Amino acid sequence: GSVALPARRRGYVSPELVDVGSEALSALHSSRPWPSVDAQRVVQCESGGDWAETNGDHAGGFQIAVSQHMDKVARVLGHPVSYDEAFAALLNSEVNIAVAEIIYLDGHWSAWSCQP
Helix, strand or coil: CCCCCCCCCCCCCCCCCCCCCHHHHHHHHCCCCCCHHHHHHHHHHHHCCCCCCEECCEECCCCEEHHHHHHHHHHHHCCCCCHHHHHHHCCCHHHHHHHHHHHHHHHHHHHCCCCC
16 A cells, blocks of 8 residues: 655655545546556656645646646547636546546646656
8 A cells, every 4th residue: 555755855866655545546547558656756746645735837736837737638628628617627637537548648747747
């Protein structure tokens, strides 16, 4: 299993796994194109494992740049979205993970400042 780290430090990739919540953890592991341990490390580094984390234009566990990826949010949701709707949707772990998967398929982890 994973362990919760006592301190959250953005930009730090821990050798330990972060507790990202049981539903989110399940979504990270189920039928994704990435090694799940790598995904957990990126989420830990980007947001401290907090799916509600926001930082300017970036939202959710994977800290997805909303303005750059609204088209991908729309694909996941199945309809056009406003910026505010995309931002709010990315705070849902399932949507955040689904959009992260699309980004990952375009260039693996290159879109993230945090690398596994």
